[in-house]
Amino acid sequence: TLVIKSECIDVKDGACAAVCPVDCIYEGERMFYIHPSECIECGVCESVCPVDAIRFEDEIGDEAKSFIAINRDVFSDA
Ligand code: F3S
Numbered sequence: 001t002l003v004i005k006s007e008c009i010d011v012k013d014g015a016c017a018a019v020c021p022v023d024c025i026y027e028g029e030r031m032f033y034i035h036p037s038e039c040i041e042c043g044v045c046e047s048v049c050p051v052d053a054i055r056f057e058d059e060i061g062d063e064a065k066s067f068i069a070i071n072r073d074v075f076s077d078a
Pocket of ligand 1: 004008011014016017031048049050053054
């Protein structure tokens, strides 16, 4: 799955959600979140985010690892 990180907070550009082919990116109060089991790992969102907030889960640096759980915890059905 891909994960949205802190760079999205209060930016919420929305380009990622517009290009996602399976509509698995959801708007929250201060940032967007990727549904971990709906994501098909196409990576299109990663390339369009203007603030580079999106990474593949296994390519996330230690400083942003908490965002794996933060994205996951938004979805009770994940
Ligand atoms: Fe946020 Fe970037 Fe998407 S700022 S809403 S992750 S395009």
